[in-house]
Amino acid sequence: MELIKPFDPWRSSLCSCPPKYSLSAYTGCGHGCLYCYASSYIPKFYQPRPKKDFIKKLRKDAAKIPPGSTIAISNSSDPYQPLEKKLKLTHQLLNILKNYDLKINLVTKSNLILEDLGLLKEIKKILITISLTSLDDNLSKKLEPNCTLPSERLKAVKKLSEFMPVVVRFDPLIYHLNTKDIKKVIRQIKEAGAKQIITSTYKAKTDNFKRMTKVFPEYLELWHKLYYQKGMRKNNYIYLEENIRKSLIEKARKESMNVRLQFSTCREGIQDLNTANCDGTSFF
């Protein structure tokens, strides 16, 4: 298959996702998140473009994919990024895939997804993942400049939850920048109707660290010390030292348990804290 590929995050030994496929209509992403990891391995990442002959190729791939497969849409670009407004390729993609026996997991930070609500309701096996880092709109404007504001994303969680399972990726947790309100954020996610929290800590890459510290220079010294002096290198990412990571993750887990949300971590190497599949797919 040309477009639908087995999900393989660089063969990371830390990935605990069940087998699934990955599909995206776009290369690159226009949301501009400072912490994005995909920008380090996709050329001209911040100049998003549609994949060539996408619909034609997708029709061929869809006929070959094994029935019952799970497809994540998508892992390294947002299916409802600004380009979707004009090109509607994700919309067309769903119109094709709804005719197959597949489990579809849409992952987005955009409330543009609500324009497809009618179509999403037609898909038999669907799981929505909404990502957010904070419920502070002003912080989000700096951190994810072209994304739907978190307050609107929360409304999308609420609306979508009326019809289908929704999980929330509350990540990345960025030391002190968005970790003071973990409790409050998780409570509001629960109130909006989500079923699971997926979280992870921010991992430094050369390019994302430059973007982050340019916009938040007040954190340069602290983050440099935590990542480049005390942190640890794993699979080409720099992680916070283990005790700090664990304390942040455990705080999020504790609050998730308090409000009866399923909980999982992503690529942290502490899967024993998970209460459901790390990617939310227990809800299919």
Ligand code: SF4
């Ligand atoms: S929405 Fe996802 S893929 Fe797009 S810039 Fe943000 S983190 Fe990267």
